[in-house]
Amino acid sequence: MKVLAVTGYKPQEMGxxxxxxxxxxxIKxxxxxxxxxxxxxxxxxxxVSGQPGVEQWAAEVVLDMKAEWPWLRLAVLPPFLHQDKIWPEHAQEQYQRILQMADYSEAISNKEYENPGQLRAKNDFIVMKTEALLLLYTEEQEGTPKYxxxxxxxxxxxxxxPIYRITPDDLQETVEEIGIRKHNDFE
Incomplete structure (x- = not known):
């Protein structure tokens, strides 16, 4: 697999x-x-489409990983122009930094937001252009990733x-690994 879509919850959907x-x-x-x-x-x-939450965090992880894996590339395909204009300022700033550092970025629709159909078109387009999906989502906690x-x-x-998931168990395992590392560093 050469091209992977990544998505998941927005921050507020995870509290x-x-x-x-x-x-x-x-999560990162x-x-x-x-x-x-x-x-x-x-x-x-x-x-990624660049939405706040898992997509922006994944973009940051990819950009950090490029130091060790320089062939890894990031594409940001927002659903429409200026998708960030209603976001909080910190999310807008984070998004603009990601766009500047991405290897490729182009809005799927060359218009600003008009209707929810643009979001569905974005999901369909990104899935069509990729070979697999990685998402942080569970049916027990509904949210926008369901679309x-x-x-x-x-x-x-x-x-x-293929649809790969990051599960609550995966996150718990990371929490425990980091806790063990911190404990060992403390001793």
Whole structure:
């Protein structure tokens, strides 16, 4: 697999309201571990739409990983122009930094927001252009990633399209690993 879409919850869907919340560290470490596994399978591109939360954190992880894996590339495909104009200032700044550092960025629709159909078109387009999906989402905690998952499931019905998940167990494992490392460093 050379091209992977990554998505997941927005911060508020996970109860994260601070940009320096400890949970973000665990999510980013888990994303990094998953992406490292995909690098062994010839991963070249990670594609996100750039929304706050898992997508922006994944983009930051990819940009950090480029130091060790310079062939890894980031594409940001927002659903429409100026998607960030209603976001909080810190999310806008983070998004603009990611756009500047991305290897490729282009809005799927060359218009500003008009209707929710643009969001569905974004999900379908990104799924169509990628070979697999990695998402942080569980059906037990509904949220916006369910629409991405629906697009992925539609593609998987007629094509090989693996859907990889980051589960609560994956995140808990990361929390425990970091806790053990901190404990060992403290001794």
């Amino acid at each position: 994260i309201f601070k940009q320096d919340a400890e949970e973000i560290t665990y 470490k888990t994303l990094e571990a998953k992406l490292q596994g995909f690098l062994a399978e010839d991963l070249e591109w990670v594609v 991405y998952l629906q697009a992925a499931n539609r593609k998987a019905e007629s094509h090989e399209y």
